[in-house]
Amino acid sequence: MADIKMPKTPRSAYNPKRPANMLLINQVRELEKAVKQAGRGVKSKKPRTEEQVATYMRHLNRALHQQVLLPQTMKRRSLDVPDVEPGRKKKASRSKSKRSRRS
Amino acid sequence: MPPTGLDNLRHLVVLMMENRTFDHMFGGLKAAHPGIDIWPAGYTNPDFNGKEIPPQPKAEYQGQLDPDPNHDFAPVNEQIFGGGTTPDMRGFISSFFKQRKNVKSSHRIMYYFKPEQLPVLSNLALEYVTFNRWFASIPGPTLCNRAFAHYGTSFGHVGMEMKYFGHPIKSIYERLNAAGRTTKLYYFDRASSTLELINLLQDQPQIFATYEQFLADCHAGTLPDYSFVEPNYSDHDGLIASDQHPDHHVAEGERFIASIYMAIKSNPKLWPNTALLVTYDEHGGIFDHVPPPAPAGVDGFEAPPEKTGTGKSFKFDRLGVRVPAILISPWVKKGLVVNEVFEHASIPGTATEWLLPGFAGQRTDREARARTFLNLLSEPVMRTDGPNFV
Numbered sequence: 262m263a264d265i266k267m268p269k270t271p272r273s274a275y276n277p278k279r280p281a282n283m284l285l286i287n288q289v290r291e292l293e294k295a296v297k298q299a300g301r302g303v304k305s306k307k308p309r310t311e312e313q314v315a316t317y318m319r320h321l322n323r324a325l326h327q328q329v330l331l332p333q334t335m336k337r338r339s340l341d342v343p344d345v346e347p348g349r350k351k352k353a354s355r356s357k358s359k360r361s362r363r364s
Numbered sequence: 365m366p367p368t369g370l371d372n373l374r375h376l377v378v379l380m381m382e383n384r385t386f387d388h389m390f391g392g393l394k395a396a397h398p399g400i401d402i403w404p405a406g407y408t409n410p411d412f413n414g415k416e417i418p419p420q421p422k423a424e425y426q427g428q429l430d431p432d433p434n435h436d437f438a439p440v441n442e443q444i445f446g447g448g449t450t451p452d453m454r455g456f457i458s459s460f461f462k463q464r465k466n467v468k469s470s471h472r473i474m475y476y477f478k479p480e481q482l483p484v485l486s487n488l489a490l491e492y493v494t495f496n497r498w499f500a501s502i503p504g505p506t507l508c509n510r511a512f513a514h515y516g517t518s519f520g521h522v523g524m525e526m527k528y529f530g531h532p533i534k535s536i537y538e539r540l541n542a543a544g545r546t547t548k549l550y551y552f553d554r555a556s557s558t559l560e561l562i563n564l565l566q567d568q569p570q571i572f573a574t575y576e577q578f579l580a581d582c583h584a585g586t587l588p589d590y591s592f593v594e595p596n597y598s599d600h601d602g603l604i605a606s607d608q609h610p611d612h613h614v615a616e617g618e619r620f621i622a623s624i625y626m627a628i629k630s631n632p633k634l635w636p637n638t639a640l641l642v643t644y645d646e647h648g649g650i651f652d653h654v655p656p657p658a659p660a661g662v663d664g665f666e667a668p669p670e671k672t673g674t675g676k677s678f679k680f681d682r683l684g685v686r687v688p689a690i691l692i693s694p695w696v697k698k699g700l701v702v703n704e705v706f707e708h709a710s711i712p713g714t715a716t717e718w719l720l721p722g723f724a725g726q727r728t729d730r731e732a733r734a735r736t737f738l739n740l741l742s743e744p745v746m747r748t749d750g751p752n753f754v
Contacts, residue, residue: 264754265483267619270604274426274613277599282432282609283524284382284506285598288559291526295562315555315600322554322561329565 277312285314292321299328302339306346313345369695369741374637376718376738377591378711379624380513381617382506382609383435383648386686390494391476392421393486399701400489401496403653409446409457409474412467417457419651423475429610433460433473433649437522438673440503440685443649444656451655451682460649474651477614484618485688487751488625488642493691493700493740499656500646500684501708509646509684510559512708513592516731520665520680522672528563532726535564536590536712537571545719546588547571550578552596552606559594582627585634590715595620610648622753625692629750636746639693639738641711647685656683657705661733680730683707694750695741702740709734 281289289308296303301324308314324340386401393400408416439459446455461470479486501512507526508518514535519528540547551558552575564571573581575596581587595607595617608617621642629635658681667678689706709728714736716723 264752265487267484267622267753268425268481268615270425270613270616270619274616275599275602275604279599279611281598284609287507287524287526288557288597291562292557295527295565311598311605312600315598318557319555322557325561325565326568330568 278310280309281311281314285311289314289318289321292318292325296321296324296328296340299325301328301337303342306342308345317342317345367695367739367742368744369693369746370738372637372695373639373718373738373741375587375589375591375634375639376715377587377593377624377628377638377640378513379593379621379640379642380510381595381621381642381644382597382607383646383650384608384644384688385647385650385652386654386688387419387652388423388476388650389482389485389688390489391419392478393489396479397490397699397701399496400494401654401703407653409454409651411457411470412461417471417474419474419476420471421476421478423477423481425481425614426611428472428475429650431463432610434463435505435646435649436673437502437504437671437678439649441674444503444685453651453653453655456649456651473649482614482618484622484753485690488621488690488692490699491750492693492698493696493702495689495691495706496701496703497654497686498643498689498706499686501659502680503656503682503684504646506645507559509708513645513711514560516709516712516734517663517665517728520667522667522678526559526562533728534725535560536715537564538567539716539723539725540590540719541567541570543720545590547590548573548588549592549594550575551594555600556596556598579623579627582631582634585631587634587638589719593624626753629752636694639691639741641689641691641737643689644687645708647687652686654686656685659683659707659709659730660705660735661728661730663728663730691737691740693741694747695743697743698747698749700740704735706735706737710736714738
């Protein structure tokens with residue numbers, strides 16, 4: 262059988278600023294709850310876009326892995342998450358500088 | 365004596381996409397295969413003005429289903445029953461209309477794809493096995509439906525609840541691990557995550573791996589006995605969502621499906637002994653003409669009225685809306701169309717029947733009674749045809 266060409270996805274399809282659907286929002290909420298229940302402090306965020314959800318989810322994922330799977334001595338109590346919420350540029354800027362100091 | 369293909373089977377892979385229906389994705393395939401069951405002549409949905417709107421081949425990859433069509437339990441009830449007591453599948457437009465109050469855009473819920481728009485899914489359907497009656501497990505949203513693919517039940521949930529700790533019914537992954545079989549749930553990446561991470565995190569790293577690892581495992585011929593693959597759920601880090609959830613670009617989902625298929629098919633040591641099931645978790649509010657039947661068995665749960673949002677409880681005695689499902693293997697008959705009823709509980713049911721014969725652990729009656737599908741690997745000689753996607 263001849264090779265069949267797949268449809269191309271235009272770069273314009275990429276829209277990280279797209280409002281996150283309910284599936285993503287729910288998943289973030291559940292992950293957030295799980296991180297808290299695992300004993301890790303985390304200030305709730307309200308990501309609105311897909312990119313914000315992805316950023317936050319990556320951090321929550323890492324935190325959940327660390328909290329549940331790492332030995333007690335390696336666990337951390339609070340989660341440092343970059344500001345993923347819109348309309349908080351001032352805070353974002355402060356937290357960025359804090360992050361850079363830490364690194 | 366088992367079919368030859370089943371005798372050769374070493375790996376079962378399940379890929380579950382998001383939120384599309386059979387009629388929506390396969391609506392244009394009837395001309396190429398008369399056995400494909402699409403709507404009968406005269407099937408329409410009334411719009412807000414009472415005008416009858418038929419399905420139309422106007423679906424586009426992106427931009428038509430925004431906002432995301434509602435598919436919580438109560439709206440799906442409306443879509444199925446159309447406000448009446450008969451499941452006539454005539455409430456899709458009225459349900460979608462409520463979101464934007466725009467008559468013209470509400471018609472888009474009746475659009476379907478032409479086969480040439482979906483060369484991957486269409487060709488896989490025509491070349492391998494298409495299920496005419498594969499239904500979502502619940503007339504509701506993603507998470508309760510995906511739970512059926514992992515556990516054979518949603519533990520009484522009809523919404524987006526995610527935690528199923530402490531129940532004696534174990535996921536298919538836990539069952540297989542406990543029996544010394546190998547299994548992996550491949551999620552796209554950590555930013556996309558997997559919806560099952562919360563429930564099964566303790567079983568790292570036995571269970572979880574990423575899409576990149578799936579490709580590597582296919583290349584190395586090290587796939588586990590049973591694999592479940594999840595697409596990318598969001599646009600991030602320069603990557604386009606591949607789950608086909610409205611309003612994500614459907615072509616990217618086509619490419620993702622092709623990548624899973626080609627990763628298996630291009631390894632000559634893997635292809636002869638691997639079966640791939642491609643299906644969708646639920647209908648996403650999009651039209652389909654087949655009224656959902658009752659499941660084969662009951663799981664003993666009941667969702668209360670405050671959870672269903674319909675004013676009535678739900679005893680899990682009706683399936684969700686029909687979704688696309690294709691079984692791919694060089695041991696299935698080309699172009700076979702199956703008319704028996706399947707649902708997502710068929711997935712752990714099939715894996716358990718195949719890998720854990722005589723399974724004595726706890727599972728729902730519903731999963732135990734759900735029809736299994738590996739008997740379809742029935743060709744006496746392995747096929748050497750099948751499409752390649754480039």
